[in-house]
Amino acid sequence: MKPSSNTADMTKGSPVRLILTFSVPLIIGNIFQQFYNMVDSIVVGNFVGANALGAVGACGSLNWLFFSLSSGLGIGIGVIVSQFYGAKRFDKVSETIANSFYVLISSALVVSILCYLIAPAVLRLLKTPDDIINDSITYMRTTCLGIVAISLYNGVSSILRALGDSKTPLYFLILSSICNVLLDLLFVISFGWGVFGVAFATILSQALSAVVSLFYAFKKISYFHLTKKQLKPDF
Secondary structure (H helix, E strand, O other), X not given: OOOXXXXXXXXOOOHHHHHHHHHXXXXXXXXXXXXHHHHHHHHHHHHOOHHHHHHHHHHHHHHHHHHHHHHHHHHHHHHHHHHHHHOOOHHHHHHXXXXXXXXXXXXXXXXXXXXXHHHHHHHHHOOOOHHHHHHHHHHHHHHHOOHXXXXXXXXXXXXXXXXXXXXXXXXXXXXXXXXXXHHHHHHHHHOOOHHHHHHHHHHHHHHHHXXXXXXXXXXXXXXXXXXXXXXXXXX
């Protein structure tokens, strides 16, 4: 039995068809990845004010830098998993997945704590205007608390893609993006939380994508378990 109906052996079949089928969800996913900061900017710009919009914009490149660290780790894990999967070394696939979570969680915690501590200094080093510095620190520190969730989602997504499934991670990302929009509007318009509201909405949405992707992976993908029976899937 295959680990999931969406996984695929990328070494078999028409290369053109496989590449197109695999790459289209990735392209759409990259578009949705841009929604988080963009939606935050739109909501605070329309319902909070110019200073709040400036605060969110001031943190955009910094957040992208820290989030890229977790994304890079996920890509690296996916490369190793895909090599073992293509070589039919399924025991190594499971071992790599198990070890990857130790790396992802530990590195994400370090980056999250570091980001939280250096946020004020970095923003001042970048000469963030005094009238938005406090909101910028709030936004950056709050979103940095979601780095663990981002790392877990990126890790699971990269593993699924390494197994030939690029569609399922896209579904989780779309769900998270929709949740982010709804929570942004709720926290800003209904609760009046301003910059903190959009940042909190972002980390909750990212946590949702992490939880859902982990639940799916452990429920549907046999390689996420280390029993002997699950280490030898039947192709």
